Amino acid sequence: MSNISIKCQKCRYELASSETSTILDCHEKPIKDTSRVTYSCNKNVMENNWYLSSTALPDWINNYVEEGDWQKGKLICPNCNLRVGSFDFVSGMKCQCKQFLLPQIHLVKSKVDIYFR
Incomplete structure (x- = not known):
């Protein structure tokens, strides 16, 4: 199993890593190797997002989630202010496989x- 590091594309700040966070696929299964990274589901549909478990978050993400009262909000890189993602505990959107x-x-x-x- 290799360690995964996710960095801001603009400033290369480390946003999350598999050492401190759980990086998930669209079915909430931890990504442990590169063979499950490119496609999601069993439909081979290219996924546009990296997902993180809400139980083990980097401090900077946890701060945004708490400020948003665990509802909805944007995630901004703490180093360069680039919008890098979001969180949504309200909508409950389904995976493309439904x-x-x-x-x-x-x-x-x-x-x-x-x-x-």
């Missing part, structure tokens, strides 16, 4: 870079 609810916290793939160590 079988599972998406995890509530996500980082947008086009705004972040992922590194495998």
Whole structure:
């Protein structure tokens, strides 16, 4: 199992890592290897987000979630102020396969870079 690090695409600030957070696929299963990173579900639909478990969050994300009263809000890189994701504990959006609810916290793939160590 390799360690995963998610960094801001603009300033390379480490936003999350598998050492401190649980990085999930769209079915809330932890991503443990690179074979499950590209596609989600069994539909081979390209996923646009990285999801994080709400039980183990970096402090900067936890602060945004608490400020938003665990409802909805944007996630802004604490280093350069780029919007990198959001959280939504209200809507309960479903995965493209229509079988599972998406995890509530996500980082947008086009705004972040992922590194495998």
